[in-house]
Amino acid sequence: MLYLTQRTANPGPVTGRVILPIDLRVKSRVKVTLDDGRAAGLILPRGLLLRGGDVLTDADNQLFVAVVAAPEALSVVHCADPFVLAKACYHLGNRHVPLEIIPGELRYHHDHVLDDMLRQMGLTVGYAQLPFEPEAGAYSAESREHGHHSSHHHHEHPHEHNH
Structure with missing residues:
Protein backbone atom coordinates (compact mmCIF):
# COMPACT_ATOMS: atom_id res chain seq x y z
CA MET A 1 0.00 0.00 0.00
CA ALA A 70 -15.85 14.79 -5.51
CA PRO A 71 -19.25 16.13 -6.58
CA GLU A 72 -21.73 16.02 -3.67
CA ALA A 73 -25.43 16.72 -3.14
CA LEU A 74 -25.54 20.43 -2.29
CA SER A 75 -28.16 23.05 -1.66
CA VAL A 76 -27.24 26.15 -3.65
CA VAL A 77 -28.60 29.47 -2.40
CA HIS A 78 -28.65 32.59 -4.59
CA CYS A 79 -29.19 36.13 -3.37
CA ALA A 80 -28.28 39.51 -4.85
CA ASP A 81 -28.81 41.36 -1.53
CA PRO A 82 -25.64 41.13 0.61
CA PHE A 83 -27.59 41.92 3.79
CA VAL A 84 -30.03 39.03 3.28
CA LEU A 85 -27.11 36.75 2.35
CA ALA A 86 -25.30 37.79 5.57
CA LYS A 87 -28.45 36.97 7.59
CA ALA A 88 -28.57 33.54 5.94
CA CYS A 89 -24.90 32.96 6.84
CA TYR A 90 -25.65 33.99 10.43
CA HIS A 91 -28.56 31.54 10.77
CA LEU A 92 -26.67 28.68 9.14
CA GLY A 93 -23.52 29.39 11.14
CA ASN A 94 -25.53 29.42 14.36
CA ARG A 95 -26.45 25.83 13.47
CA HIS A 96 -22.78 24.95 12.77
CA VAL A 97 -23.55 24.22 9.12
CA PRO A 98 -20.37 24.01 7.01
CA LEU A 99 -20.73 26.64 4.28
CA GLU A 100 -19.08 27.44 1.00
CA ILE A 101 -19.49 31.17 0.48
CA ILE A 102 -19.19 32.62 -3.03
CA PRO A 103 -20.22 36.17 -4.04
CA GLY A 104 -24.02 36.10 -4.22
CA GLU A 105 -24.17 32.37 -3.40
CA LEU A 106 -24.01 29.89 -0.51
CA ARG A 107 -23.56 26.12 -0.69
CA TYR A 108 -24.07 23.49 2.00
CA HIS A 109 -24.82 19.76 2.15
CA HIS A 110 -28.36 19.35 0.87
CA ASP A 111 -30.90 19.62 3.70
CA HIS A 112 -34.59 20.23 2.96
CA VAL A 113 -35.26 21.71 6.43
CA LEU A 114 -32.54 24.34 5.96
CA ASP A 115 -33.73 24.91 2.40
CA ASP A 116 -37.24 25.69 3.67
CA MET A 117 -35.90 28.05 6.36
CA LEU A 118 -33.96 30.04 3.74
CA ARG A 119 -36.89 30.12 1.32
CA GLN A 120 -39.01 31.62 4.13
CA MET A 121 -36.33 34.34 4.38
CA GLY A 122 -36.89 35.10 0.68
CA LEU A 123 -33.82 33.35 -0.72
CA THR A 124 -33.77 31.19 -3.85
CA VAL A 125 -32.62 27.65 -3.06
CA GLY A 126 -31.72 25.04 -5.64
CA TYR A 127 -29.99 21.67 -5.75
CA ALA A 128 -26.82 20.57 -7.54
CA GLN A 129 -24.12 17.90 -7.60
CA LEU A 130 -20.91 19.93 -7.16
CA PRO A 131 -17.55 19.72 -5.40
CA PHE A 132 -17.89 21.14 -1.87
CA GLU A 133 -15.17 23.47 -0.54
CA PRO A 134 -16.48 24.91 2.76
CA GLU A 135 -15.03 27.89 4.60
CA ALA A 136 -12.36 27.51 7.25
CA GLY A 137 -13.08 28.15 10.85
CA ALA A 138 -11.28 31.28 12.05
CA TYR A 139 -9.10 29.19 14.35
CA SER A 140 -8.43 26.22 12.06
CA ALA A 141 -4.86 25.09 11.47
CA GLU A 142 -5.51 25.30 7.74
CA SER A 143 -6.42 28.98 7.68
CA ARG A 144 -3.33 29.92 9.72
CA GLU A 145 -1.01 27.60 7.80
CA HIS A 146 -1.78 28.37 4.18
CA GLY A 147 -4.40 31.07 3.99
CA HIS A 148 -6.81 28.59 2.42
CA HIS A 149 -10.35 28.12 3.53
CA SER A 150 -10.94 24.99 5.51
CA SER A 151 -13.66 22.75 6.77
CA HIS A 152 -15.99 23.12 9.68
CA HIS A 153 -14.25 22.37 12.96
CA HIS A 154 -16.05 22.17 16.28
CA HIS A 155 -14.64 24.40 18.95
CA GLU A 156 -15.09 25.16 22.61
CA HIS A 157 -16.51 28.57 23.41
CA PRO A 158 -18.31 30.24 26.28
CA HIS A 159 -21.31 31.72 24.45
CA GLU A 160 -24.72 30.20 23.97
CA HIS A 161 -26.35 29.25 20.69
CA ASN A 162 -30.04 29.58 19.93
CA HIS A 163 -30.75 26.26 18.24
Whole structure:
Protein backbone atom coordinates (compact mmCIF):
# COMPACT_ATOMS: atom_id res chain seq x y z
CA MET A 1 0.00 0.00 0.00
CA LEU A 2 1.14 3.55 -0.75
CA TYR A 3 1.28 6.01 2.12
CA LEU A 4 0.78 9.69 1.44
CA THR A 5 2.06 11.72 4.36
CA GLN A 6 2.21 15.36 3.33
CA ARG A 7 0.87 18.04 1.06
CA THR A 8 3.48 19.54 -1.25
CA ALA A 9 3.79 22.94 -2.88
CA ASN A 10 6.49 21.69 -5.28
CA PRO A 11 5.13 18.53 -6.89
CA GLY A 12 6.88 16.50 -9.50
CA PRO A 13 4.88 14.82 -12.25
CA VAL A 14 1.48 13.71 -10.90
CA THR A 15 1.43 9.90 -10.67
CA GLY A 16 -2.20 9.48 -9.64
CA ARG A 17 -5.45 11.10 -8.55
CA VAL A 18 -7.72 10.53 -5.59
CA ILE A 19 -11.34 11.68 -5.74
CA LEU A 20 -12.73 12.42 -2.28
CA PRO A 21 -15.85 14.00 -0.75
CA ILE A 22 -15.38 16.59 1.98
CA ASP A 23 -16.04 14.05 4.75
CA LEU A 24 -12.86 12.18 3.74
CA ARG A 25 -10.83 15.30 2.94
CA VAL A 26 -10.98 16.33 6.60
CA LYS A 27 -9.67 13.03 7.99
CA SER A 28 -6.04 12.70 8.99
CA ARG A 29 -6.01 8.88 8.73
CA VAL A 30 -7.99 7.13 6.01
CA LYS A 31 -7.63 4.38 3.42
CA VAL A 32 -8.40 5.52 -0.12
CA THR A 33 -8.31 4.16 -3.64
CA LEU A 34 -6.56 6.09 -6.39
CA ASP A 35 -8.27 6.51 -9.75
CA ASP A 36 -6.04 3.75 -11.22
CA GLY A 37 -7.19 1.27 -8.54
CA ARG A 38 -4.11 1.40 -6.28
CA ALA A 39 -4.80 1.33 -2.54
CA ALA A 40 -3.32 4.16 -0.50
CA GLY A 41 -3.34 5.38 3.05
CA LEU A 42 -3.46 9.02 4.05
CA ILE A 43 -1.42 9.80 7.15
CA LEU A 44 -1.64 13.57 7.44
CA PRO A 45 -1.35 16.19 10.20
CA ARG A 46 -4.52 16.66 12.23
CA GLY A 47 -6.60 19.70 11.27
CA LEU A 48 -5.46 19.69 7.64
CA LEU A 49 -8.26 19.98 5.10
CA LEU A 50 -7.49 18.71 1.63
CA ARG A 51 -8.75 20.92 -1.18
CA GLY A 52 -9.37 20.03 -4.78
CA GLY A 53 -6.07 20.77 -6.54
CA ASP A 54 -3.84 19.90 -3.58
CA VAL A 55 -1.03 17.45 -4.32
CA LEU A 56 0.04 14.83 -1.78
CA THR A 57 3.35 13.05 -1.66
CA ASP A 58 4.96 10.18 0.22
CA ALA A 59 7.75 10.57 2.78
CA ASP A 60 10.41 10.21 0.04
CA ASN A 61 8.78 12.68 -2.39
CA GLN A 62 8.60 9.96 -5.03
CA LEU A 63 4.81 9.83 -5.56
CA PHE A 64 2.63 12.84 -6.36
CA VAL A 65 -1.12 12.35 -6.09
CA ALA A 66 -3.58 15.10 -7.04
CA VAL A 67 -6.65 15.55 -4.83
CA VAL A 68 -9.96 15.97 -6.65
CA ALA A 69 -13.02 17.22 -4.75
CA ALA A 70 -15.85 14.79 -5.51
CA PRO A 71 -19.25 16.13 -6.58
CA GLU A 72 -21.73 16.02 -3.67
CA ALA A 73 -25.43 16.72 -3.14
CA LEU A 74 -25.54 20.43 -2.29
CA SER A 75 -28.16 23.05 -1.66
CA VAL A 76 -27.24 26.15 -3.65
CA VAL A 77 -28.60 29.47 -2.40
CA HIS A 78 -28.65 32.59 -4.59
CA CYS A 79 -29.19 36.13 -3.37
CA ALA A 80 -28.28 39.51 -4.85
CA ASP A 81 -28.81 41.36 -1.53
CA PRO A 82 -25.64 41.13 0.61
CA PHE A 83 -27.59 41.92 3.79
CA VAL A 84 -30.03 39.03 3.28
CA LEU A 85 -27.11 36.75 2.35
CA ALA A 86 -25.30 37.79 5.57
CA LYS A 87 -28.45 36.97 7.59
CA ALA A 88 -28.57 33.54 5.94
CA CYS A 89 -24.90 32.96 6.84
CA TYR A 90 -25.65 33.99 10.43
CA HIS A 91 -28.56 31.54 10.77
CA LEU A 92 -26.67 28.68 9.14
CA GLY A 93 -23.52 29.39 11.14
CA ASN A 94 -25.53 29.42 14.36
CA ARG A 95 -26.45 25.83 13.47
CA HIS A 96 -22.78 24.95 12.77
CA VAL A 97 -23.55 24.22 9.12
CA PRO A 98 -20.37 24.01 7.01
CA LEU A 99 -20.73 26.64 4.28
CA GLU A 100 -19.08 27.44 1.00
CA ILE A 101 -19.49 31.17 0.48
CA ILE A 102 -19.19 32.62 -3.03
CA PRO A 103 -20.22 36.17 -4.04
CA GLY A 104 -24.02 36.10 -4.22
CA GLU A 105 -24.17 32.37 -3.40
CA LEU A 106 -24.01 29.89 -0.51
CA ARG A 107 -23.56 26.12 -0.69
CA TYR A 108 -24.07 23.49 2.00
CA HIS A 109 -24.82 19.76 2.15
CA HIS A 110 -28.36 19.35 0.87
CA ASP A 111 -30.90 19.62 3.70
CA HIS A 112 -34.59 20.23 2.96
CA VAL A 113 -35.26 21.71 6.43
CA LEU A 114 -32.54 24.34 5.96
CA ASP A 115 -33.73 24.91 2.40
CA ASP A 116 -37.24 25.69 3.67
CA MET A 117 -35.90 28.05 6.36
CA LEU A 118 -33.96 30.04 3.74
CA ARG A 119 -36.89 30.12 1.32
CA GLN A 120 -39.01 31.62 4.13
CA MET A 121 -36.33 34.34 4.38
CA GLY A 122 -36.89 35.10 0.68
CA LEU A 123 -33.82 33.35 -0.72
CA THR A 124 -33.77 31.19 -3.85
CA VAL A 125 -32.62 27.65 -3.06
CA GLY A 126 -31.72 25.04 -5.64
CA TYR A 127 -29.99 21.67 -5.75
CA ALA A 128 -26.82 20.57 -7.54
CA GLN A 129 -24.12 17.90 -7.60
CA LEU A 130 -20.91 19.93 -7.16
CA PRO A 131 -17.55 19.72 -5.40
CA PHE A 132 -17.89 21.14 -1.87
CA GLU A 133 -15.17 23.47 -0.54
CA PRO A 134 -16.48 24.91 2.76
CA GLU A 135 -15.03 27.89 4.60
CA ALA A 136 -12.36 27.51 7.25
CA GLY A 137 -13.08 28.15 10.85
CA ALA A 138 -11.28 31.28 12.05
CA TYR A 139 -9.10 29.19 14.35
CA SER A 140 -8.43 26.22 12.06
CA ALA A 141 -4.86 25.09 11.47
CA GLU A 142 -5.51 25.30 7.74
CA SER A 143 -6.42 28.98 7.68
CA ARG A 144 -3.33 29.92 9.72
CA GLU A 145 -1.01 27.60 7.80
CA HIS A 146 -1.78 28.37 4.18
CA GLY A 147 -4.40 31.07 3.99
CA HIS A 148 -6.81 28.59 2.42
CA HIS A 149 -10.35 28.12 3.53
CA SER A 150 -10.94 24.99 5.51
CA SER A 151 -13.66 22.75 6.77
CA HIS A 152 -15.99 23.12 9.68
CA HIS A 153 -14.25 22.37 12.96
CA HIS A 154 -16.05 22.17 16.28
CA HIS A 155 -14.64 24.40 18.95
CA GLU A 156 -15.09 25.16 22.61
CA HIS A 157 -16.51 28.57 23.41
CA PRO A 158 -18.31 30.24 26.28
CA HIS A 159 -21.31 31.72 24.45
CA GLU A 160 -24.72 30.20 23.97
CA HIS A 161 -26.35 29.25 20.69
CA ASN A 162 -30.04 29.58 19.93
CA HIS A 163 -30.75 26.26 18.24
